[in-house]
Amino acid sequence: MNEEIRKAIIAMMEGKIPIVSAWCKVKAVNGKTCDVIIDDDEGLLIKGILIGYDKSGVVVKPKLNTDVLVLFVTKTSGAVVMIEQTEDVEIFGSGFSGLVKVGKLKDKLNAIENKVNALISAFNSHVHPVIGALPAAPPVPPTTSATLAPVAPPLTPTEQVEIENEKVKHGAGN
Numbered sequence: 001m002n003e004e005i006r007k008a009i010i011a012m013m014e015g016k017i018p019i020v021s022a023w024c025k026v027k028a029v030n031g032k033t034c035d036v037i038i039d040d041d042e043g044l045l046i047k048g049i050l051i052g053y054d055k056s057g058v059v060v061k062p063k064l065n066t067d068v069l070v071l072f073v074t075k076t077s078g079a080v081v082m083i084e085q086t087e088d089v090e091i092f093g094s095g096f097s098g099l100v101k102v103g104k105l106k107d108k109l110n111a112i113e114n115k116v117n118a119l120i121s122a123f124n125s126h127v128h129p130v131i132g133a134l135p136a137a138p139p140v141p142p143t144t145s146a147t148l149a150p151v152a153p154p155l156t157p158t159e160q161v162e163i164e165n166e167k168v169k170h171g172a173g174n
Contacts, residue, residue, distance in 0.1 A: 020072045021081070024049075026062045029087065034062060034080065036070060046070075050079040057092040091168065102164045109158040117154040 024036035027045065034051050038044040049070055052060035062068050062083045069082035 023067050024070050026064055026068055029061050046076055052080055059090040061087045063087040099170050106158055106160045113155040113157050
């Protein structure tokens with residue numbers, strides 16, 4: 001676009017679309033809204049500012065007493081567009097608790113699978129001596145026989161790709 005045309009469009013829009021933003025301090029978080037103060041002035045408390053969420057169910061909650069950038073639509077309403085520090089993030093609510101640390105879960109599952117495989121192997125290879133002679137016959141060396149038929153094949157170790165959703169990632173934070 002021609003630079004002169006772009007400047008002309010911006011000049012025409014000035015004053016017609018008032019966009020005001022300010023850095024504010026979070027004083028309370030209530031579900032999908034927060035209360036903030038401007039310029040560390042307790043007298044400038046604004047309640048009910050929308051915090052970062054979208055209609056799909058993701059809510060990003062700011063930490064108390066940290067700064068957020070609020071985009072004001074009116075003098076007393078707006079939305080948080082940037083967060084200095086996050087307290088927590090909810091994806092479709094909080095009913096399932098926190099996200100799984102996939103690497104650690106895989107390691108724990110593999111340890112359990114290895115123990116179960118060792119038990120299966122020990123059970124499947126266990127034998128009992130069987131005396132194969134009658135009392136009047138000359139002694140016959142004992143033979144062995146498995147206690148039962150094999151229980152199950154060994155478990156296959158869990159691979160991370162089987163239990164990981166690569167579309168949602170998380171870390172330990174800053």
